[in-house]
Amino acid sequence: MHLHVVPKSTYFIVAGCLFALMVLTVGAAQFDLGMWNTPIAMAIALAKATLIVLFFMHVRYGDPLLQVFAAGGFLWLIILLGLTFADYLTRR
C-alpha cells in the first residue's frame, strides 16, 4: 500500500462542486416540475454523496476490497428499499 496524499486543489474543486450542486438543488426546488422534483433532488443528492465518498473518503484511491465494502452498505440499502416497495407499490 502506498499513502496517497491528495493535492489540496482536488479537495477545493470537489468542495466547489458540492456547493454548486447545493445551489442547484435549492434552485430546482423553486420550480414546480410535477413528479420530477423529487427524482431530480435525489439525483443531485446522489451526485454529492458520490463526490464525498470517492474523494473526501478516499474510496477512489482505496484497494478493490475496500471499494466492495463501501458499495456493500448501499447495495443492502437498495435491497431494503426495493423489497419494501415491491410490496407497497403493488398493493390493491
Next chain:
Amino acid sequence: MSAPVAASAGHVAHHFDDAEQQYASAELGMWLFLATEVLFFGGVFCAYAVYRYWYPEAFAEGSHHLDLPLGTVNTAILLLSSLTMALAVRAAQTSEQRAIVRNLGFTVLLGLGFLGIKSYEYYHKFEERLVPGPNFVTRHPELAQQPGGESRYPPPAEVKEEPRYKLSSTAELFFSLYFVMTGLHALHMVIGIGILGVLIVAAVRGAFSAAYFTPVEMTGLYWHFVDIVWVFLFPLLYLIH
C-alpha cells in the same frame, strides 16, 4: 503524490505484520461499521419513503413549515466542515502539526454552528406547536378560532398568522419523521464533535504524523458519512413541493 507509509514499530500492535496491514484493517473495519450505519439510517429513510408514498400532501404541507434559508445555511456549513476535515487528514498525512490542529478546530466550530442553528430551528418548532404530541397545533382547533385568545396555551404573539392552523392532522406524521431523522443526525454530530475534541488534544501533543494518522482518517470517514446523511435529509425534508 505517493509516499510509502513509514514503518513505525511503536504504533504497530503485535497481531499485525506491519503498519500497512494495520492501517488497511482499520480502514476496512471502519467501512464495515459505516455499512451498518447506512442501514441504521436506511430503516428510517425507508419509513419516510413508505409514509410519504401514503400521505404525499402531509409531507408537502409540513415541509413548507420548515425554515429553508436556515436549512440551506446548515447544508453549506456541513459541506464546508467536510472540506476542513479532509484538509485535517491531509495535514496529518504530511505531518503539518499546526494545520492538523487548525483544521480539526475549524471542523468542530462548523459542527457546533450547525447544532446551534438546528437547536434554534427546534426551538421555533416548539414555539409554533409543531412538535408531535398532545400539544401539536392540529389537536387544538380552538386556537384556530381565537388565536391568542382565552386558550390555555395562547400562541406566541409573532406566530399569529393563519396558515399554520390550516395544517391537516396527518402533517403530524411529517414532523415525527422530521424530529427523529434530524435528531438521530444531530446525535451523530454530537458524538463526532466529542471525538474531534479528543483528536485535537492528541494532535496538540503531536500524536499524528505521516507515520501514524489512523484515528484522524477514521474520524474523517465518520464525519463525511454524517455529512452524506444530511445531503439526503436536506432535500427530503426541506425541498418538497
